[in-house]
Amino acid sequence: MSSRQKTFYEQELERLYNEVLPSPKLFALIRQSRSFMQKYHSENVVLDDLAKASFMSRFHYVRMFKQIYGVTPRTHLKDMRIDRAKLLLQQGQSITKTCFDVGYESLTTFSAVFKKSTGYSPKAFQQLHTPLKNDAR
Template sequence: MTPISEDYLDELRRLRRARDRMDREFAQPLDVPALAKTAFMSSAHFSRRFREAYGETPYSYLMTRRIERAKALLRRGDMSVTDVCFAVGAMSLGSFSSKFTQLVGETPSAYRARDHSQMQDLRVCQVMSVTRPRKPSSSGEAPAQPDP
């Protein structure tokens, strides 16, 4: 077995630092150049290495975090879809709604209107697991069924 180089481990730490920034600052205007600076890499190298490490592009990862947070805000029911869109850092209601529908399998309005009372008795980690946005299949179709 070949030992893992210290340089490789350092690169993974820097990628994780950028990913952690996306998790914390998802509502801020983040772009690849800013995230690449966090990881001390060029934009192109950062994008390639992030995809290799996490299986998706930095933009896709960030949008998934934003949709995840949007679902939590929509379940509360006290904010409009437009307010939620901008609260999670999306710049366009149309793009946000399209991405939400693609990942969740229903529109933000339909998701907000649904009864979410069955989740009241679940622990936060269970709710996060059950409601995590699902990636579309390789054919680009939305998930077969919306989450509960």
């Protein structure tokens, strides 16, 4: 085999690949932490604990998570909670129960985050998306 010198372009692609893309092990650790967040989104999920479990500093963990998923872990967790809350509210569950079931400890905070995410208060969302029950006559 002849060993030819890599072109500048090939060298730059290799450098970028090694610098930008996370290693398979790092990728697996981040995926594991995301799965944990999905499973325990209604619990008190602490960013420092996720980072430690992934063997990274908090800042490196956030940077890698965002690189892989396009959002920070905090935003991803909030989005999961709001998606779950929308489903529960559509099913007719009370706003207070929904608040606690999706992991919020304050109804005020839940309502503010929900409205910022959806454009509706939880009550308005529920009224808009809950099918009306037909009266039996």
